[in-house]
Amino acid sequence: MSRHVSTGKTRNKFLSTTATFILGAVAMSHSAQATEELNALVWCDHTDPALIEPFEEKYDVKVNLKEYEGTGAGLSIIEQSRPGDWDVFVIDGVDVHRAVEMGVLGEIPADALPTSDIFPEVVMADNNVVDGKTYAVTEKFGYNTISFDKTKVDPKDMEDMSVIWSDKYAGRIAVYDYYLPVIGLVGLGLGIDTADLGADDMPAIKEKLFAMKKVSKQVGEVVSSQTALATGEVDILVGGGEWITAVLSEEKPNLDWIIPKQGGLRWAQSIGVMKDSEKPDLALKFVQYIMSPEGQARLATSSCFWGMPANAKAGENLTDAQKAALRWDDQEGYLKNSQLYPIPDADLDAEMQDAWVEMLQQ
Amino acid sequence: MATASLEQRENRRAWGFVTPALLWTVAFFVIPFIVMAAISLATRKGREIVMAWNFDNYIEFFEKAHLLKGLFVSLEITFTVTIISVILAYPLAWIIAERVPQKWQRMALIMAILPFWTSYVVRSYSWLLVLAQNGVINNTLTYLGVISEPLELASTRTAAVIGFVHFFVMLLTLTIYANLVQMPPNYRRAAADLGANGFQVFWHVVLPLTLPGIMVGAFLTFVLCIGDYITPQILGGNNELALPQVIMLQLGRRADFPMAATLSIILMGVVTLAYIACARWLKMERT
Numbered sequence: 001m002s003r004h005v006s007t008g009k010t011r012n013k014f015l016s017t018t019a020t021f022i023l024g025a026v027a028m029s030h031s032a033q034a035t036e037e038l039n040a041l042v043w044c045d046h047t048d049p050a051l052i053e054p055f056e057e058k059y060d061v062k063v064n065l066k067e068y069e070g071t072g073a074g075l076s077i078i079e080q081s082r083p084g085d086w087d088v089f090v091i092d093g094v095d096v097h098r099a100v101e102m103g104v105l106g107e108i109p110a111d112a113l114p115t116s117d118i119f120p121e122v123v124m125a126d127n128n129v130v131d132g133k134t135y136a137v138t139e140k141f142g143y144n145t146i147s148f149d150k151t152k153v154d155p156k157d158m159e160d161m162s163v164i165w166s167d168k169y170a171g172r173i174a175v176y177d178y179y180l181p182v183i184g185l186v187g188l189g190l191g192i193d194t195a196d197l198g199a200d201d202m203p204a205i206k207e208k209l210f211a212m213k214k215v216s217k218q219v220g221e222v223v224s225s226q227t228a229l230a231t232g233e234v235d236i237l238v239g240g241g242e243w244i245t246a247v248l249s250e251e252k253p254n255l256d257w258i259i260p261k262q263g264g265l266r267w268a269q270s271i272g273v274m275k276d277s278e279k280p281d282l283a284l285k286f287v288q289y290i291m292s293p294e295g296q297a298r299l300a301t302s303s304c305f306w307g308m309p310a311n312a313k314a315g316e317n318l319t320d321a322q323k324a325a326l327r328w329d330d331q332e333g334y335l336k337n338s339q340l341y342p343i344p345d346a347d348l349d350a351e352m353q354d355a356w357v358e359m360l361q362q
Numbered sequence: 363m364a365t366a367s368l369e370q371r372e373n374r375r376a377w378g379f380v381t382p383a384l385l386w387t388v389a390f391f392v393i394p395f396i397v398m399a400a401i402s403l404a405t406r407k408g409r410e411i412v413m414a415w416n417f418d419n420y421i422e423f424f425e426k427a428h429l430l431k432g433l434f435v436s437l438e439i440t441f442t443v444t445i446i447s448v449i450l451a452y453p454l455a456w457i458i459a460e461r462v463p464q465k466w467q468r469m470a471l472i473m474a475i476l477p478f479w480t481s482y483v484v485r486s487y488s489w490l491l492v493l494a495q496n497g498v499i500n501n502t503l504t505y506l507g508v509i510s511e512p513l514e515l516a517s518t519r520t521a522a523v524i525g526f527v528h529f530f531v532m533l534l535t536l537t538i539y540a541n542l543v544q545m546p547p548n549y550r551r552a553a554a555d556l557g558a559n560g561f562q563v564f565w566h567v568v569l570p571l572t573l574p575g576i577m578v579g580a581f582l583t584f585v586l587c588i589g590d591y592i593t594p595q596i597l598g599g600n601n602e603l604a605l606p607q608v609i610m611l612q613l614g615r616r617a618d619f620p621m622a623a624t625l626s627i628i629l630m631g632v633v634t635l636a637y638i639a640c641a642r643w644l645k646m647e648r649t
Contacts, residue, residue, distance in 0.1 A: 072617030098409065171514075177600055180615065218517035218599030224490070233495050233516060346408040349616055357611060358428040360603050361435075 036061045038282055040088035041074055043067065043269060045140070045302035046290075054298075055289045061282065071095040078104055083276035087283040093127050093268035094180075094341045096136045105135040106275035112284060113137050114291055118310045121335040128270055136272035139290055140299055142307035143338055144181035145264035147229060147240025147257040161189030161260040164238045165211040173216040174228045176239025179356035184265045184342045185239065186212065194265065194342040202351055209359040212238065219360060222305070229255060242326055243267075246306035249325040259337050266338040268310075293317050300326065395630075402623035411619060419624035432608035433628065439519065439604060440588040443526040444580050450527065451534035451579070452572075458535070459542035471539065475532050482529070486596040489525045490516055493597075517599020525593045530586070534579035541575025542568075574644060581640040585633050605629050 036059070040046065044067045052063050068074040071092050078086060091099055099105045115123060118138060128136045146158050153172075157163050164173065164185075175182060184194045186208045192201050217234050218224070226244050228234045230252055237244060241264070245255040271290055273283040289295045296309035297317035308326055309318075315328060327334065344352055405414040423429050458470045477485065492498045493515035500512040515521055545568070553563045591606040598604070603611070605625060612622040 070614035072613055072615045076613070076617050076619075101409075178615075217514075218601060220517075220600055221595075224596065224599075227490070228517075231491075231494055231496065346406065346616075350406075350618075353611065353616060354426070354428070357603065357608060360600055361428040361431045 036279070036282065037064055038062070038087050038279060038286060039064045039066070039085060040090070040286065041066050041068060041077060041086050042088070042090040043069075044304035045299060045307070046090060048298070048302040048304060051290075051295065051298040051302055054294070055286060058289075059282065059285060063286070071098065075099065075102065075104065078274075084278045086274045087277040087279050088271065088286050089274055090139070090269055090271050091136065092341070093124055093136075093138055093141075093270045094343045096127050096270050096272070097130060097343075099272070100130045100135050103275055105272040106277065106280065107133045107135060108137070108273055108284065108287065110134045112288065114311060114313075117293075117313045119308075119312050119331070119335065122266075122268055122310050124268060124270075124340070127268075127340075128272075136270035137287065137291060138268050138310040139271045139296070140307045140310060141266060141268040142243045143241040143257070143259060143264045143334060144176065144178075144185060144239045144267055145241050145257060145259050145338075147237040147244050147255060149229065149232070149235045149254050150256045151254045152232075152235040155256065155258065158236070158258045159261050161185065161262040163260075164189070164236070165208050165215060167215060169236055170215040171217050172235040173212070174225050174234040174237045175212065175216050175219040176225050176237065177219045177221050178239065179352050180341050180344075181265045181267065182239045183209070183352050183355070184339070187342070188262045188265070188339065189260075191262070194339045197342045197344075197348075199348055199351060202348075202355060206355045206358070209355060210362055213359045213362045243305045243307050246325040247303075249321075259334055264334070264338045266335070266340055267307075268340070269307075297322075398623045399627055401619050402627050404620040404623075406618060406620060419621050420628075422621070423624060423628060429608060429625070432603050432605040432625070433632070435519075435602050436588050436605040436629075437632070439522060439526070439594065440584055442523055443530060443587050444583045446523070446527050447530040447534050447583055448576055448580055451531045452538055452576070454531065455535045455538035455542055459539050471536070474535050477528065478532055483592055483596070485529070486525050486593055489521065489528070489597055493521050493524065516597070517601060519598060519602065521597040521599070522594045522604075525597045526587055526590070529593075530583040533582060533586075534576070537579035537582070538572060538575045541572040545571050577640055577643060581636060584636050588633065588636075589629060 038061055040063060042065050046052070047065050047067055052065065055061070056063055066077065068077060074089070074091065075098070078089070089099065089105060091105075096105070113134070115137070119141075122138045122141045124138050128134060128138065146161075146164065148155070148158050153169060157168065163169065183205055184197065186205050187194060187197045187201060190201075190204055190208065192205075197205075213219070216238070218228060220228065222244075225237055225240065226248070229237045229240065229244065230248055241257050245252070245257050248255055271287050273280055273287060277283045290299060291311055293311060293313040294317055296311040296314035300307060300309040300314060300318065301322055306326060308328075308331065315323060318326070318328070323329070342352075400413075401411075402419055403413070403415050403417065404411050405416070405418055406412070454474065458467055458474065462470045480488075490497075494500070495512040495514075495516070497516070499515060500509070503509045504512065515524075549567050549571070550563050553567045558566065589606060591604075591610060594604045595607055595610075600607070606629070609622050609625045609629070612618040612625065
C-alpha cells in the first residue's frame with residue numbers, strides 16, 4: 001500500500017514537473033516569438049550586459065551580438081551572411097569608407113544623431129560621411145600611445161617617442177600586435193604625420209620597427225599585452241593607452257599612460273546601420289541608444305575595455321573616479337596632440353603588413 | 363548465379379555503410395579543399411579578390427623570406443616537440459605498463475591524461491603564469507638561490523615548446539602504452555633465456571616492437587603541433603611566427619583570403635608528406 005501510494009506520488013510529481021516544464025517551455029517560446037530580435041556585429045565592448053540589457057528591456061527586443069576582431073574579419077562575416085542577417089555594424093572609424101564602398105552600410109538621417117553633442121574633433125565627417133551622406137557615427141575613441149609602470153620607469157623618458165626603440169629599457173617593452181597604430185606611432189616618432197604616411201616612408205619606418213623589435217620582449221594582442229604590463233613582465237607597452245590601463249586603475253594605480261611630445265594615435269570606432277537591414281528603424285534606435293549619454297557612459301566603461309565616449313554629455317553619467325581614469329579633463333590637450341590612424345590604400349596596407357611580419361620574424 | 367547475387371547484395375550493403383561517411387568527407391573535406399585550392403590561385407586587386415588562376419601567391423611565398431621563415435619555424439618547433447615528447451613519453455608509458463600494478467594502471471593512465479580535461483587555452487595561459495618573470499619557476503629558483511636574475515622563459519620559443527610537450531607527452535604515452543601492453547611477455551623471456559641482458563632485450567626486442575606505437579603517436583604529434591595556432595601565439599610572445607600565425611595575420615585586417623589559402627595548402631602539403639613517410643614506414647615494417 002505504502003509502496004503504491006509512494007509510486008502514485010512519484011508519478012504525480014513527475015506529471016506535474018513535466019507539465020510545468022512544458023508550460024514553461026511554451027511560455028518561453030511564446031515570449032521568444034513576441035520579442036523582436038536585432039543582430040549586431042560588434043567589438044567586444046558591446047557585449048557587456050550592463051550596456052545591452054537596458055535597451056532590450058526598453059524596446060522588448062533581444063539583441064544578438066557577434067563579436068569580431070579586425071575589419072577584414074568583420075567584412076568576411078558579412079560577405080558570408082545573407083543580406084538582412086545583420087542590422088548594426090561597429091567598425092574601425094578609418095574603415096567606414098571601405099564598408100560603404102562594399103555596400104555594407106546604409107545611410108543614416110543626420111538629424112537623428114546627436115552630432116552637436118559629440119566632441120568636435122571626433123565627429124570625423126571625413127570618415128563617417130561619404131558624398132554628403134552620413135553612414136556612421138563615432139561612438140568611442142581613445143589613444144594608442146605609450147602605457148607604462150610609473151614605479152619602474154622614469155616617466156620623463158616616456159615623453160619622447162624614441163624611447164620605444166632605444167636601448168635604455170631593452171627587454172622591458174611589449175608591443176601591441178596591430179600594425180596600423182604601431183606603424184603610425186613609429187611614423188610620428190620620425191616626424192611623419194599619419195595623413196602623409198606613404199610608401200616612400202616605409203624604409204625608414206621599417207628600420208625603426210626592427211630596432212623596436214630588437215629591444216622589445218614580446219609582441220602580443222590585448223590580453224597578453226595587458227597581462228604582461230599588469231604582472232610586471234614588461235614595464236612599457238607600445239600602442240597602449242587608457243583602454244589598457246583605465247580598466248585596471250583601481251587595482252594597479254602604478255600603471256599610467258602618456259602622449260609623447262611627438263604625439264599619439266587616436267583610435268575611434270564608429271557605429272552604423274546595415275544597408276540590407278530588415279529592421280532599419282529598430283537598428284537606428286539602437287544606434288541612438290548607444291549615442292545617448294546613458295548608453296555612452298556604459299559603453300565607455302564596458303567590462304571589455306574602457307575608452308572615451310564620443311558624446312560630451314556622457315560625462316553627466318560618469319562618476320568622478322571613472323572620469324579621472326579616462327582623463328576626462330585632459331582631453332582637450334590630448335585631442336590636439338593626437339592624430340588619426342593612417343588610412344592606407346590596399347597596396348600600402350599590404351606593404352605595411354609585410355613590414356610587420358618581417359619585423360616579427362626578426 | 364546465386365553467389366553473384368549474394369556478392370552484389372554484400373557490395374550494396376557495404377556501400378550503404380560507407381556512403382554516409384563518404385558523403386560527409388566529400389561535403390566537409392573534399393569540396394572545401396577544392397574551394398580553398400581555387401582561392402589560392404586568385405589574387406587581390408586593390409580590395410577585390412580576382413580569380414587569376416595563376417601561382418603568384420605560391421611564388422610570393424617562396425620569394426618573401428619572412429613568409430618562408432614561418433614554415434621553417436613551424437618545422438623546427440614541431441620536430442623539437444616530437445622528439446622531446448617521445449623521449450619523455452616512452453619511459454612514462456613503460457613505467458605504467460611494467461612497473462605499476464595492473465589494478466592501478468587505469469588510475470595511472472587517468473592521472474597521466476588529467477591535464478587533457480582542462481581547456482587548451484586556459485592551459486596555455488597557465489603556463490604563461492608559471493614561466494613568467496615572477497612566476498612559479500623563477501620565484502622558486504630565486505628563493506633557492508639558484509639564480510639571482512629571473513630567467514627569460516615566457517614569450518620565447520622554449521615556452522611554446524614546453525606548452526606543446528606538456529600536451530603531447532600525454533598523447534604519446536597513450537599510444538606507446540597501448541603497444542607495450544599488447545606485447546606478449548614471452549618475447550622478453552625468450553630473449554633473456556638466450557642470454558640477452560636488460561638493455562639488449564630492450565634494444566633488440568621491446569623497442570622494435572613498440573616502434574609502430576611511437577610512429578603513430580609521433581605522426582599525430584607532428585600533425586597537431588604544426589597546425590596549432592594557440593600555443594605559439596600565447597606562449598611564443600610573437601617573437602617569431604609559425605605558419606598558422608602567418609595565416610591568421612593575412613585574415614585579420616586585410617582579409618587576404620588568397621594568400622591565407624595558399625599558406626594553408628602549403629601547410630597541408632607538409633602534413634601530407636609526413637603522412638606518406640609515416641605510412642610507407644609502417645607498411646615496410648609490416649612486410
